Amino acid sequence: MPALPTYSELHCLSNFTFLRGASHAEELVVRAKALGYGALAITDECSFAGVVRAHGVARQHGLKLIIGTEIQVEDGLKLVLLATNRESYGHIAALITRARGRAAKGRYRVTMDDLEQNLDHCLVLLLQDRAP
Amino acid sequence: MHGANDNALLDALRERSAASGLPLVAAGDVHMHVRSRKPSQDTLTAIRLNTTLAAAGHALQPNAERHLRSRAALARIYPPELLAETQCIADRCDFSLDVLRYEYPHELTPPGKTAALYLRELTFEGLARRYPHGTSAHVLQQIEHELLLLSELQYEHFVLTVYDVVKFARAQNILCQGRGSAANSAVCYALGITEVDPARMSMLFxxxxxxxxxEPPDIDVDFEHQRREEVIQYIYSKYGRDRAALAATVITYRSKSALRDVGRALGFDNALLDRLARSMSWWDGRKAIPECMQEAGLNLQAGINKLLFLLINLIVGFPRHLSQHVGGFIISQGPLGRLVPIENAAMPERSVIQWDKDDLEALGLLKVDVLALGMLTAIRRTLNSVSTLRVSPLTMQKILDRGDDKAVYEMIQRADTIGVFQIESRAQMTMLPRLRPEKFYDLVIEVAIVRPGPIQGGMVHPYLRRRQGLEPVTYPSEAVRAVLERTLGVPIFQEQVMQLAIVAAGFTPGEADQLRRSMAAWKKKGGLEHFHPRLLSGMLERGYTREFAEQIYQQICGFGEYGFPESHSASFALLAYVSSWLKHYEPAAFLAALLNSQPMGFYSASQLVQDAQRHGVEVRAADVTVSDWECTLESRDDGAAAVRLGLCMIRGLPEATALRIVCGRSPKSYDTIDDLARRAIINQSDLQRLAHAGALEALAGHRRNAHWLAAGTQAQPQLLQDAPIYESTPQLPSPTEGQDIAADYMSTGLTLGRHPLALLRPRLKRMKMVTAADLAMLTDGDYVRAAGIVTCRQRPGTASGVVFVTLEDETGYINVVIWSHLVEKQRRELLGARLMGVEGKLQREGEVIHLVARRLADHSGLLLTLQKSERDVIPFHPHTG
Known part of the structure; x- marks a missing residue:
């Protein structure tokens, strides 16, 4: 049997993406650890609301946690942004703050202009469209 | 990749990647940790789209692949290089929340000074104000110790920020007072953040x-509840929305909300869901769901019902949305949004960060709690109205400086404490005659000792036994005596346990605090055991017996959960004393202030008014010819003050209308209802409200006449205002007393007439019901019947299913204890009755009387008979709890 590949999950929602994510951060962390993942990114939609809990359980279980967010841009583009360091974490937090600040409670708006703002050191995953 | 046509998709992506130079990477778009969570995920989707699972169709994910898949499964789906790339990306991410640091604003420190120096200056200025005759060496020593530690941990900016908020409130004449552990700080006392005097109380910084x-400290400050918004807006305007925001509160699904949402998604009928939700009471956890479902006629074995139950269980505890914390502020030196995202709250002009208080604590971030306390409003209002009649204004400080007042303590010992702070609750009231507080420190103990759990569960507190002389008070050493003497050898406060660990077992103060923290959480998390050897050896070394050491350890374990910080108790005891003093010496002003501060406290307006009347306060009805918007004081011929109810007491009357009525009275008051309606421009429905409340009686005689006249009156356009319409008034029979009282309750929530139960008494007597006053004459063990209006239902989480109900009749209150088996059997009567009848056994200990229920009855129907023959019968709702 060939050796299992190394793998880190870079796009994962917890139930802090309200009414989409169907598992608690702790369930995700424990499962990812049991499956031997290298790391797990929690990328709740335009939100860091669940990251502190995830951080706590990841530390407890000895799993590397990556912090990011899934963003639906207005023109249809969907992205995942990942923080590589404190600076990029701050850029993402600021982007979420801007996006949430211009919408009513519970909603957000991201335009292409927002992506022109400083996002130094952020890693971006462009998500595939379902139909190629 | 999760489905069919993945190969074609992959080819297309590879082409794009080659063209753009961007690498391809595998990613799971994970929505759940395991495949079996798919039904929940579908249900959540249906809830999100506000539809049913059956109708959601394509909106649901086509398969259950978006879970954390095994690496073997991934290897079958993705090419190796896409999997390897995930690790390359993960390796580039080198950020942990542990590195987050943030600083409180620096601008409060004047240029050229360090924060430490400025804090020291302010502290000493404060000391000069607090102690005009000089600060004691003991306090100075404490101050130096605190300043050193604050500076070492770099908390100066934090303390200065809180000081600035409190200074603002003082300048605006908003009463405020710190609570919680900050009251252990002499620096906070000097700065006016807290009110507990270190010279009078022992403190453990x-x-x-x-x-x-x-973990960082929290500073919690209470402000007058009606003016807290001014403080919040001050913080926002001073620091801006990008530097200040409230902490979030995560709202999670509870049984009821999960039932509604899941039920709707599964296509259950709304009426059925309403019925199910109603049959759940607030104390039922999720375990009650099967019983409730069965009660509603749902067969739990049927597939769809079973699914409903399973899904509810899965979703309970899921976060649903973010709300705002009651008052926890985060204020930062730099842009806060780079530390944690900020979002809009439901309330306009409010913004919240995306983390709650547990998150902040976990990361070691400090918050300031700007809390609202109704009693501060009531105290401020009483002081203000009393001060207008005095040469120099009355303040809290002046009341406290007079020292312990015997008459006030006698009132407290009688449990005559309706309306005062903290010691007014039913549980507190049953303790007061036993504890018999006679000095300030007794109140500190009283506030702490009445906690849910051991006492209400029936156990008598060992402190009480010692205070009553039923148990000897001994100390194993002088050092221990110094710690425990103030509580007769029984540790009551968290600070005492900490001090015990310090003096008897050689802990450092910081270690003792760790012990205290483990103590609070050990039942849930454990973690106290490793202190055991340390405590034991420490105490043996210092010459204590093993027996005593074990006893102390057991005491720590035993009271860990219920232990109360002494500093917090002392802060609350100050308010309890001041409010008691005001109730005793200024009952009319205190009542008016309480009414103007509603809603607050344990009692309804009606109960407060009745209580004041029993103490000889004259309360006058709301009256359009004299009342203001708020309740006011009027002088009586004998010089005493009477309370005039304000127009604010009339349910549904807009403030603007009331203000027009008040302004329109000068230069000349109203002669007729017509005159009132024209000059104050009052519409028909508001006139009816005034008539219904009896506020037109000065103009129209009795209430029914007022109704008739009001009905024939229209607010006129400006031109016609001076042209009255004359119409003769037919003579209407005056309403019965019962109708008057019922109308009072409906309109203002209270009556100045007789208590409704006084009217029902002949019938209750025939039913062999005794009054609350009668109960005091009976002996322990007597079997009795009584009835009263339900004013309060309580189910302490720790009292093993017991429910406490308070009934009110025309003579006072009846405390009913309902054991859990009866709660289950007579749930409907217990939850539904507004007028409850109880049959049971009298239990008395000294002046404390309980009625232990054997049977309950719902007599609410009797209340309806009070208002019979009223043309349009409106349901009668007295203040039920």
């Missing part, structure tokens, strides 16, 4: 701030 603790 480490309960507030300690070197060893890896």
């Amino acid at each position: 480490e309960r507030f701030v300690s070197r060893e603790r890896d």
Whole structure:
């Protein structure tokens, strides 16, 4: 049997993406650890609301946690942004703050202009469209 | 990749990647940790789209692949290089929340000074104000100790920020007072943040701030509840929305909300869901769901019902949305949004960060709690109205400076404490005659000792036994005596346990604080055991017996959960004393202030008015010819003050209308209802409200006449205002007393007439019901019947299913104890009755009387008979709890 590949999950929602994510951060962390993942990114939609809990359980279980967010841009583009360091974490937090600040409670708006703002050191995953 | 056509998709992506130079990477778009969570995920989707699972169709994910898949499964789906790339990306991410640091604003420190120096200056200015005759060496020593620690941990900016908020409130004449562990700080006292005097109370600063603790302190400050918004807006305007925001509160699904949402998604009928939700009471956890479902006629074995139950269980506890914390502020030196995202709250002009208080604590971030306390409003209002009649204004400080007042304590010992702070609750009231507080420190103990759990569960507190002389008071050493003497050898406060660990077992203050923290959580998390050997050896070394050491350890374990910080108790005891003093010496002003501060406290307006009347306060009805918007004081011929109810007491009357009525009275008051309606421009429905409340009686005689006249009156356009319409008034029979009282309750929530139960008494007597006053004459063990209006239902989480109900009749209150088996059997009567009848056994201990229920009855129907023959019968709702 060939050796299992190394793998880190870079796009994962917890139930802090309200009414989409169907598992608690702790369930995700424990499962990812049991499956031997290298790391797990929690990328709740335009939100860091669940990251502190995830951080706590990841530390407890000895799993590397990556912090990011899934963003639906207005023109249809969907992205995942990942923080590589404190600076990029701050850029993402600021982007979420801007996006949430211009919408009513519970909603957000991201335009292409927002992506022109400083996002130094952020890693971006462009998500595939379902139909190629 | 999760489905069919993945190969074609992959080819297309590879082409794009080659063209753009961007690498391809595998990613799971994970929505759940395991495949079996798919039904929940579908249900959540249906809830999100506000539809049913059956109708959601394509909106649901086509398969259950978006879970954390095994690496073997991934290897079958993705090419190796896409999997390897995930690890390359993960390796580039080198960020942990542990590195987050943030600083409180620096601008409060004047240029050229360090924060430490400025804090020191302010502290000493404060000391000069607090102690005009000089500060004691003991307090100075404490101050130096605190300043050193605050500076070492760099908390100066934090304390200065809180000081600035409190200074603003003082300048605006908003009463405020710190609570919680900050009251262990002499610096906070000097700065006016807290009110507990270190010269009078022993303090343990480490309960507030300690070197060893890896968590920051909170400073909680209470403000007058009606003016807290001014404080909040001050913070926003001073620091801006990008530097100040409230902490979030995560709202999670509870049984009821999960039932509604899941039920709707599964296509259950709304009426059925309403019925199910109603049959759940607030104390039922999720375990009650099967019983409730069965009660509603749902067969739990049927597939769809079973699914409903399973899904509810899965979703309970899921976060649903973010709300705002009651008052926890985060204020930062730099842009806060780079530390944690900020979002809009539901309330306009409010913004919240995306983390709640547990998150902040976990990361060691400090918050300031700007809390609202109704009693501060009531105290401020009483002081203000009393001060207008005095040469120099009355303040809290002046009341406290007079020292313990015997008459006030006698009132407290009688449990005559309706309306005062903290010691007015039913549980507190049953303790007061036993504890018999006679000095300030007794109140500190009283506030702490009445906690849910051991006492209400029936156990008599060992402190009480000692106070009543039923148990000897001994100390194993002088050092221990110094710690425990103030509580007769029984540790009551968290600070005492900390001090015990310090003096008897050689802990450092910081270690003692760690012990205290483990103590609070050990039942849930454990973690107290490793202190055991340390405590034991420490105490043996210092010459204590093993027996005593074990006893102390057991005491720590035993009271860990219920232990109360002494500093917090002392802060609350100050308010309890001041409000008691005001109730005793200024009952009319205190009542008016309480009514104007509603809603607050344990009692309804009606109960407060009745209580004041029993103490000889004259309460006058709301009257359009004299009432203001708020309740006011009027002088009586004998010089005493009477309370005039304000127009604010009339349910549904807009403030603007009331203000027009008040302004329109000068230069000349109203002669007729017509005159009132024209000059104050009052519409028909508001006139009816005034008539219904009896506020037109000065103009129209009795209430029914007022109704008739009001009905024939229209607010006129400006031109016609001076042209009255004359119409003769037919003579209407005056309403019965019962109708008057019922109308009072409906309109203002209280009656100045007789209590409704006084009217029903002949019938209740025939039913062999005794009054609350009668109960005091009976002996322990008597079997009795009584009835009263339900004013309060309580189910302490720790009292093993017991429910406490308070009934009110025309003579006072009846405390009913309902054991859990009866709660289950007579749930409907218990939850539904507004007028409850109880049959049971009298239990008395000294002046404390309980009625232990055997049977309950719902007599609410009797209340309806009070208003019979009223043309349009409106349901009668007295203040039920």
